[in-house]
Amino acid sequence: MNFLLLTLIKVALVAAVFLTALAYLQWIERKVLAHIQLRPGPYRVGPHGLLQPLADVIKLVTKEGFIPSHVNKFFYVLAPFVAVALALTTISVLPFGPEIQVFGIHTWMQLTDLKIGVLFVLAVSAVSVYGVALAGWASNNKYSLLGGLRSSAQMVSYELPYAVAIAAPLLLLNTLSFREIVNAQAGFYFGFIPRWSVFQLPFPQIFSFVLFLIAGFAETNRIPFDLPEAENELVAGYHTEYSSMKFAAFFMAEYANMITVALVATLLFLGGWHPPLPGAISNYIPTAVLVLVAAICFYHGAQPYRKWDRFTFPIAGVISLLLAGLFLVPLVQPILMPLFWFVAKAGLLLFIFIWVRGTLPRFRYDQLMHFAWTFLFPVAILNLLVTGLLVALFPK
Amino acid sequence: MPASNGVPLNWYLILSAILFCLGIAGFLYRRNVITVFMSIELMLNAVNLSFVTFSYQFKQVDGHIFTFFVMVVAAAEAAVGLAIILTVFKNRQTLQVDDVNSLKN
Amino acid sequence: MDAFLFLVLAAIAVVSALNLVVQTHPISSALSLVGVMGSLAVLYLLLGAEFIAAAQMIVYAGAIMVLFIFVIMLLNAGGERLTRRSAYVKIFGVPLMALFLGLVSFVIQAALPRGEMVVFGAFTHGGPADIGRSLFTQYLLPFEVVSVLILIAILGAIVLARKEID
Incomplete structure (x- = not known):
């Protein structure tokens, strides 16, 4: 019963944090894109548009759930559920931190650890194409159908380099369980180079990492590979006919997939929650960063550009200082430090996702397929062969 | 033998038999080439379940290996079979198995 | 259960x-x-x-x-x-x-x-380790044969699904 209660608490916690992160990732994306394009971005709802996700959710929930008359009703309604359910499933096998102790209870910051964790992630990402393909077909609309067809061809094609890029670091780490994958990346070479997969000898997995990210962009249907929803060719692709919560489900699925790819990349290549610096120095970095943020906030609060800056910036500064102090409390430090590094690495990858969206144009469809089959896949195979050869020649 | 905690091995085999029979039924009853093809896949899946069950009974992985090979062969079969279906559709604009009988007439 | x-x-x-x-x-x-x-x-x-x-x-x-x-x-x-x-x-x-x-x-x-x-x-x-060990020792020959089969299937699919059929 204790196990059941603990698991339920963990599930509730993870679900709450994950869904909030989804909503705010969308806000961050809009803000970053806006700043890339020299716009302020969402600004009206709350300070700096901070309550915008809440407003969006209220708008989408209260909107009329309209079902067009020409669609195949059952599959039309099923498709968004499939998409969002599969997108939210992967998080259940991903660890966020090491074993911790809360009120005397030892537990891992992970819902469940599968022996075949990596295969589970691959399986879910292989099946998640159904949501998009079904939506395209059930909408009974030529643009939706084209979007669905494109997406199934694209996801099946990019599944191969994705899986092969994952296989290469697994040769070094020698396990499929995420917990052990992260444990195998602990420690430092020469006392300062972290033993993450991207740096690990005998063959640093930097190429795998890049290949994985490229294939991950395609798997999540993000720019520059967002052909299934190319709006200047296909109206909005597979979700042209969707509105209200059903549209929101696709939206959530896209962001959940993005977060999943970033988390998997962090776990497989960037050492999970292990700090990049050896010793106790790394424990003071979050405090230092937050104090710097607080200083900037106080500076801007002292020289306000706008009417409300006099109040909002000092409040943000005080919150940053409180958080900085929290990272120094010995009781919670062993819990917060791994989480900080994990979130920092995953956040960096998510920023790259958004950055690429703000920078690169969209591929043409034949270029996309050519790229997958004539460049990405051969390179991934070559990388796997070289890794295998070096692992065989220099066993640990 | 923990009677309350577990499922008789037979149940798995009978489930496999039921699925196999449904596969045969679909194979004979359906007239669409693609559905006929999917019925074959259903039969293969039913046989896979038997393989894995026997593997459990003998506590060996050989049944798993056979299942693995069946999957690989099914993948190859699907690739070639669907290519054939595409070609047939291109030439005759139909997927009905009864309409592909020009050798008979 | x-x-x-x-x-x-x-x-x-x-x-x-x-x-x-x-x-x-x-x-x-x-x-x-x-x-x-x-x-x-x-x-x-x-x-x-x-x-x-x-x-x-x-x-x-x-x-x-x-x-x-x-x-x-x-x-x-x-x-x-x-x-x-x-x-x-x-x-x-x-x-x-x-x-x-x-x-x-x-x-x-x-x-x-x-x-x-x-x-x-x-x-x-x-688990993957046991399957892999068995696959690459006892069942190595069938494994290689099956990989050739896959290659043939790929070629067959490409030949069949080509745009112009001679």
């Missing part, structure tokens, strides 16, 4: 398989087959076949069935029409099928009278 899980999954599998047979539109049949495959994957997990369960989802549900759905969407073929023979199958097929099933069940019951129980977690050697 084991019996409950088995019964639920078996029910899903049988209902989906039945749906495959009775649905007229290929897309509905294809998705029913995906349902069968998903429930079989969980049954494989109950039997301790972890790797096979994952492979079932990745290869069968994630690749083969996506290919099927892709072709169905591409051809955009509607429902099928049934011929006279199908009516005969409907009348005589069901009793014959039930008879065959009863026979098979009887043989299974007779051949396995000991009534061995399947307990979740009793067989733990179905």
